[in-house]
Amino acid sequence: xxxxxxxxxxxxxTFAAEHGLSYLLECDxxxxxxxxxxxxxxxxxxxxxxxxxxxxKTVVLSHGHWDHGNGLKYLSNKKLICHPxxxxxxxxxxxxxxxxxxxxxxxxxxxxxxxxxxxxxxxSDKIIFLGEISxxxxxxxxxxxxxxxxxNADFVHDDSALAVTVDKELVVVSGCSxxxxxxxxxxxxxxxxxxxxxxVFGGFHLKENNNQTKETVNYFKQNNIEAIHPSHCTELPxxxxxxxxxxxxxxxxxxxxxx
Numbered sequence: 640x641x642x643x644x645x646x647x648x649x650x651x652x653t654f655a656a657e658h659g660l661s662y663l664l665e666c667d668x669x670x671x672x673x674x675x676x677x678x679x680x681x682x683x684x685x686x687x688x689x690x691x692x693x694x695x696k697t698v699v700l701s702h703g704h705w706d707h708g709n710g711l712k713y714l715s716n717k718k719l720i721c722h723p724x725x726x727x728x729x730x731x732x733x734x735x736x737x738x739x740x741x742x743x744x745x746x747x748x749x750x751x752x753x754x755x756x757x758x759x760x761x762x763s764d765k766i767i768f769l770g771e772i773s774x775x776x777x778x779x780x781x782x783x784x785x786x787x788x789x790x791n792a793d794f795v796h797d798d799s800a801l802a803v804t805v806d807k808e809l810v811v812v813s814g815c816s817x818x819x820x821x822x823x824x825x826x827x828x829x830x831x832x833x834x835x836x837x838x839v840f841g842g843f844h845l846k847e848n849n850n851q852t853k854e855t856v857n858y859f860k861q862n863n864i865e866a867i868h869p870s871h872c873t874e875l876p877x878x879x880x881x882x883x884x885x886x887x888x889x890x891x892x893x894x895x896x897x898x
Contacts (some may be wrong), residue, residue, distance in 0.1 A: 640666040641895045642840060645684045646676030646710070648871055651891030654687060655680045655764030660814055660842055660871045663667045663690060666803055667765040670695045672717075673801060674814050675710025682713055684892055698751070699768055699843075701724055701814020702798040708740045711747065718753035718767050723798035728788040729795075738785070749873060759830045765804040772794060772818035772826050778854040779819025800841070802827035805898055809833045815872050820844075821858045836858040836864045838898055840890075842854070842871035848880045856884050866898070 644651070657677030663685070672695050675681055685692050698719045701710050705727030711719070714759035726744040740747075747753060753870045754760065760768040774780045787795035795817035803810040811827045813820055820843045828834055839859070845852045859867055869881055870890035879888045 640810060642898070643688065643690065644870075644892050644894045644896075645681040645683075645688075645690075645891045646674075647852070647890055649889055649891045653894040654684045654891070656892050657706075658871075659710070659890075660701075661710065662739045662812065662840070663692075663695070664765070664766075664801065664803070664812065665759065666805070667763040669677075669697065669763050669766060671762065671766065671801075672698045672714075672811060674699075674707040675702050675714065676707035677706045679710065680892075681710055684695050688893065689896075690765060698852065699762070699801065701800065703727065703729070703739050704795070704815065705738050705740065707814050711740070711750070712742055715750040717751055718754060719747065719761065720754045720756070722757060722771060722799055724797035725755075725757040728850035729793050730786050732784055732786055733846075737838055759802075767802045767827075767830060769800050769823070769826055769830060771803055772799060772823050774818055774822050775825065776819065776821055776854075778851050779822050780817065783817075798848070800827065802831050804831060804833060805837060807833065808835045808837040810838045810898055811836060811840070813839070815842040816844045817864055821855055824862070824864075825856075836862055838866035838868065838896075839864060840868040840870070840896070842879065843869045843873040845869070845877035846874045847873075848876040852877045852880050856880055868896070 650656035661681035700721035798817035
Protein backbone atom coordinates (compact mmCIF):
# COMPACT_ATOMS: atom_id res chain seq x y z
CA UNK A 640 0.00 0.00 0.00
CA UNK A 641 1.20 3.49 -0.91
CA UNK A 642 -0.31 6.71 0.46
CA UNK A 643 0.63 10.11 -1.00
CA UNK A 644 -0.29 13.37 0.75
CA UNK A 645 -1.67 15.69 -1.94
CA UNK A 646 -3.41 18.23 0.31
CA UNK A 647 -2.76 18.92 3.96
CA UNK A 648 -2.74 21.91 6.33
CA UNK A 649 1.06 21.89 6.51
CA UNK A 650 3.33 22.41 3.52
CA UNK A 651 6.26 20.13 2.87
CA UNK A 652 9.23 21.33 0.81
CA THR A 653 8.06 23.06 -2.36
CA PHE A 654 4.52 21.69 -2.15
CA ALA A 655 1.49 23.92 -1.58
CA ALA A 656 -0.85 23.55 1.42
CA GLU A 657 -4.32 24.64 2.48
CA HIS A 658 -6.85 23.89 5.21
CA GLY A 659 -8.00 20.62 3.73
CA LEU A 660 -7.19 16.98 3.07
CA SER A 661 -6.57 14.89 -0.03
CA TYR A 662 -4.67 11.60 -0.22
CA LEU A 663 -3.91 9.27 -3.12
CA LEU A 664 -4.17 5.65 -1.99
CA GLU A 665 -2.65 2.91 -4.14
CA CYS A 666 -3.34 -0.71 -3.21
CA ASP A 667 -4.73 -3.91 -4.68
CA UNK A 668 -4.26 -2.60 -8.25
CA UNK A 669 -6.46 0.37 -7.34
CA UNK A 670 -5.80 4.10 -7.31
CA UNK A 671 -8.22 5.98 -5.07
CA UNK A 672 -8.40 9.70 -4.49
CA UNK A 673 -9.50 10.14 -0.87
CA UNK A 674 -11.02 13.63 -0.61
CA UNK A 675 -9.99 16.63 -2.70
CA UNK A 676 -9.38 19.52 -0.30
CA UNK A 677 -11.19 22.74 -1.24
CA UNK A 678 -9.19 24.06 -4.20
CA UNK A 679 -6.92 22.80 -6.96
CA UNK A 680 -3.96 22.35 -4.56
CA UNK A 681 -4.30 18.55 -4.81
CA UNK A 682 -3.97 18.77 -8.60
CA UNK A 683 -0.95 21.08 -8.47
CA UNK A 684 0.83 18.91 -5.91
CA UNK A 685 0.02 15.77 -7.89
CA UNK A 686 1.55 17.34 -11.00
CA UNK A 687 4.70 18.22 -9.04
CA UNK A 688 4.86 14.54 -7.97
CA UNK A 689 4.39 13.42 -11.60
CA UNK A 690 1.05 11.85 -10.72
CA UNK A 691 -1.58 11.96 -13.45
CA UNK A 692 -4.94 12.13 -11.68
CA UNK A 693 -6.72 11.73 -15.03
CA UNK A 694 -5.80 8.06 -14.70
CA UNK A 695 -7.52 7.78 -11.30
CA LYS A 696 -11.04 6.50 -11.84
CA THR A 697 -12.39 6.47 -8.26
CA VAL A 698 -12.88 9.34 -5.81
CA VAL A 699 -14.08 8.63 -2.27
CA LEU A 700 -15.49 11.46 -0.17
CA SER A 701 -15.04 11.17 3.59
CA HIS A 702 -17.95 13.57 4.34
CA GLY A 703 -19.67 16.62 2.94
CA HIS A 704 -17.60 19.51 4.29
CA TRP A 705 -16.08 22.22 2.07
CA ASP A 706 -12.46 21.51 3.03
CA HIS A 707 -12.76 17.87 1.94
CA GLY A 708 -14.98 18.09 -1.12
CA ASN A 709 -14.95 21.47 -2.85
CA GLY A 710 -12.03 20.31 -4.98
CA LEU A 711 -14.55 18.05 -6.73
CA LYS A 712 -15.35 21.01 -9.00
CA TYR A 713 -11.99 20.41 -10.71
CA LEU A 714 -12.79 16.78 -11.59
CA SER A 715 -15.29 14.90 -13.75
CA ASN A 716 -15.95 11.55 -15.42
CA LYS A 717 -15.04 9.47 -12.39
CA LYS A 718 -16.81 7.25 -9.90
CA LEU A 719 -17.66 9.11 -6.66
CA ILE A 720 -18.31 7.01 -3.55
CA CYS A 721 -19.83 8.66 -0.49
CA HIS A 722 -22.47 8.54 2.24
CA PRO A 723 -25.91 9.76 1.04
CA UNK A 724 -25.93 12.45 3.73
CA UNK A 725 -22.97 14.26 2.20
CA UNK A 726 -24.95 16.72 0.09
CA UNK A 727 -26.89 18.79 2.64
CA UNK A 728 -26.20 22.42 3.40
CA UNK A 729 -24.59 22.82 6.80
CA UNK A 730 -23.46 25.66 9.03
CA UNK A 731 -21.53 26.49 12.14
CA UNK A 732 -23.82 27.31 15.06
CA UNK A 733 -24.73 30.98 14.72
CA UNK A 734 -23.17 31.18 11.26
CA UNK A 735 -24.73 31.90 7.87
CA UNK A 736 -22.05 30.57 5.52
CA UNK A 737 -22.61 27.11 4.07
CA UNK A 738 -19.70 24.89 5.10
CA UNK A 739 -21.03 21.97 3.08
CA UNK A 740 -20.17 21.33 -0.55
CA UNK A 741 -20.32 24.12 -3.15
CA UNK A 742 -21.73 21.79 -5.79
CA UNK A 743 -25.25 20.43 -5.34
CA UNK A 744 -26.09 16.75 -5.73
CA UNK A 745 -27.57 17.49 -9.15
CA UNK A 746 -24.41 19.27 -10.28
CA UNK A 747 -22.22 16.46 -9.00
CA UNK A 748 -24.47 13.85 -10.63
CA UNK A 749 -23.77 15.54 -13.97
CA UNK A 750 -20.02 15.20 -13.42
CA UNK A 751 -19.66 11.81 -11.67
CA UNK A 752 -21.13 8.35 -11.43
CA UNK A 753 -22.23 8.54 -7.80
CA UNK A 754 -22.41 5.52 -5.52
CA UNK A 755 -24.04 6.30 -2.18
CA UNK A 756 -23.81 3.88 0.72
CA UNK A 757 -24.58 4.00 4.44
CA UNK A 758 -23.29 0.46 4.83
CA UNK A 759 -19.74 -0.80 4.15
CA UNK A 760 -18.98 -0.83 0.43
CA UNK A 761 -16.16 -2.98 -0.97
CA UNK A 762 -14.08 -1.04 -3.49
CA SER A 763 -11.82 -4.07 -3.92
CA ASP A 764 -10.99 -7.23 -1.99
CA LYS A 765 -8.67 -5.21 0.27
CA ILE A 766 -10.30 -1.76 0.39
CA ILE A 767 -13.62 -0.98 2.08
CA PHE A 768 -15.48 2.31 2.33
CA LEU A 769 -16.96 2.00 5.81
CA GLY A 770 -20.19 3.97 5.30
CA GLU A 771 -21.88 5.24 8.45
CA ILE A 772 -19.75 4.65 11.53
CA SER A 773 -21.25 3.15 14.70
CA UNK A 774 -20.67 5.57 17.57
CA UNK A 775 -20.43 3.42 20.65
CA UNK A 776 -17.81 4.71 23.05
CA UNK A 777 -18.41 7.15 25.88
CA UNK A 778 -15.99 9.94 24.91
CA UNK A 779 -16.37 10.68 21.19
CA UNK A 780 -19.01 12.53 19.15
CA UNK A 781 -20.93 13.73 22.20
CA UNK A 782 -21.27 17.38 21.12
CA UNK A 783 -21.17 19.38 17.90
CA UNK A 784 -20.57 22.95 16.77
CA UNK A 785 -22.57 22.45 13.56
CA UNK A 786 -26.20 22.67 12.47
CA UNK A 787 -27.83 21.36 9.30
CA UNK A 788 -29.99 23.18 6.77
CA UNK A 789 -33.00 22.70 9.06
CA UNK A 790 -31.12 24.22 12.04
CA ASN A 791 -30.93 20.86 13.77
CA ALA A 792 -27.71 19.76 15.48
CA ASP A 793 -25.44 18.26 12.83
CA PHE A 794 -23.28 15.44 14.16
CA VAL A 795 -21.96 14.78 10.61
CA HIS A 796 -23.35 11.27 10.39
CA ASP A 797 -21.93 11.01 6.88
CA ASP A 798 -18.38 11.05 8.31
CA SER A 799 -16.67 7.86 7.14
CA ALA A 800 -13.27 6.25 6.51
CA LEU A 801 -11.42 3.60 4.53
CA ALA A 802 -10.34 0.22 5.90
CA VAL A 803 -7.43 -1.29 3.96
CA THR A 804 -6.09 -4.81 4.49
CA VAL A 805 -2.30 -5.02 4.20
CA ASP A 806 -0.67 -8.40 4.94
CA LYS A 807 -3.62 -9.44 7.11
CA GLU A 808 -3.39 -6.22 9.14
CA LEU A 809 -5.51 -3.08 9.02
CA VAL A 810 -4.64 0.41 7.81
CA VAL A 811 -7.39 2.92 8.62
CA VAL A 812 -7.62 6.19 6.70
CA SER A 813 -9.94 8.89 8.06
CA GLY A 814 -10.95 12.27 6.71
CA CYS A 815 -11.96 14.29 9.75
CA SER A 816 -13.19 11.74 12.33
CA UNK A 817 -16.31 13.62 13.34
CA UNK A 818 -17.57 10.17 14.27
CA UNK A 819 -14.50 9.65 16.49
CA UNK A 820 -11.26 8.04 15.39
CA UNK A 821 -11.56 5.27 18.01
CA UNK A 822 -15.13 4.54 16.90
CA UNK A 823 -13.81 4.40 13.32
CA UNK A 824 -11.01 1.96 14.14
CA UNK A 825 -13.36 -0.29 16.14
CA UNK A 826 -15.88 -0.30 13.30
CA UNK A 827 -13.13 -1.10 10.77
CA UNK A 828 -12.09 -4.06 12.93
CA UNK A 829 -15.70 -5.25 13.14
CA UNK A 830 -16.35 -4.92 9.40
CA UNK A 831 -13.12 -6.66 8.33
CA UNK A 832 -12.82 -9.15 11.17
CA UNK A 833 -9.18 -8.08 11.58
CA UNK A 834 -8.00 -7.11 15.06
CA UNK A 835 -4.42 -6.02 14.36
CA UNK A 836 -4.19 -2.37 13.28
CA UNK A 837 -0.91 -1.47 11.59
CA UNK A 838 -1.49 2.24 10.96
CA VAL A 839 -4.02 5.06 11.28
CA PHE A 840 -3.90 8.14 9.05
CA GLY A 841 -5.99 11.28 8.75
CA GLY A 842 -7.75 14.02 10.63
CA PHE A 843 -8.64 13.10 14.21
CA HIS A 844 -10.72 16.24 14.94
CA LEU A 845 -9.04 16.77 18.29
CA LYS A 846 -8.50 20.38 19.33
CA GLU A 847 -7.20 20.28 22.90
CA ASN A 848 -5.32 17.92 25.19
CA ASN A 849 -8.62 17.19 26.93
CA ASN A 850 -10.31 14.01 28.11
CA GLN A 851 -11.17 12.90 24.57
CA THR A 852 -7.55 13.27 23.48
CA LYS A 853 -6.30 11.42 26.56
CA GLU A 854 -8.80 8.59 25.98
CA THR A 855 -7.73 8.41 22.33
CA VAL A 856 -4.06 8.16 23.28
CA ASN A 857 -4.92 5.40 25.75
CA TYR A 858 -6.93 3.55 23.11
CA PHE A 859 -4.01 3.58 20.67
CA LYS A 860 -1.63 2.40 23.40
CA GLN A 861 -3.94 -0.46 24.37
CA ASN A 862 -4.24 -1.54 20.73
CA ASN A 863 -0.48 -1.43 20.11
CA ILE A 864 -0.90 0.47 16.86
CA GLU A 865 2.50 0.74 15.18
CA ALA A 866 2.09 3.90 13.10
CA ILE A 867 -0.09 6.88 14.05
CA HIS A 868 -0.36 9.83 11.68
CA PRO A 869 -2.83 12.47 12.94
CA SER A 870 -3.18 15.41 10.56
CA HIS A 871 -5.44 18.15 9.18
CA CYS A 872 -8.00 18.94 11.92
CA THR A 873 -5.79 17.65 14.76
CA GLU A 874 -4.61 20.87 16.39
CA LEU A 875 -1.35 21.61 18.19
CA PRO A 876 -2.28 20.69 21.81
CA UNK A 877 -3.53 17.29 20.66
CA UNK A 878 -0.59 16.80 18.28
CA UNK A 879 1.76 17.55 21.18
CA UNK A 880 0.06 14.88 23.28
CA UNK A 881 0.52 12.34 20.48
CA UNK A 882 4.14 13.39 20.00
CA UNK A 883 4.90 13.03 23.69
CA UNK A 884 3.48 9.51 23.73
CA UNK A 885 4.27 8.14 20.27
CA UNK A 886 7.01 10.44 18.88
CA UNK A 887 4.92 11.13 15.78
CA UNK A 888 6.17 13.22 12.88
CA UNK A 889 4.03 15.94 11.33
CA UNK A 890 2.17 15.01 8.15
CA UNK A 891 2.98 17.42 5.30
CA UNK A 892 2.08 17.81 1.64
CA UNK A 893 4.24 15.81 -0.73
CA UNK A 894 5.00 13.06 1.79
CA UNK A 895 4.75 9.43 0.63
CA UNK A 896 4.14 6.47 2.93
CA UNK A 897 4.74 2.85 1.91
CA UNK A 898 3.20 0.21 4.14
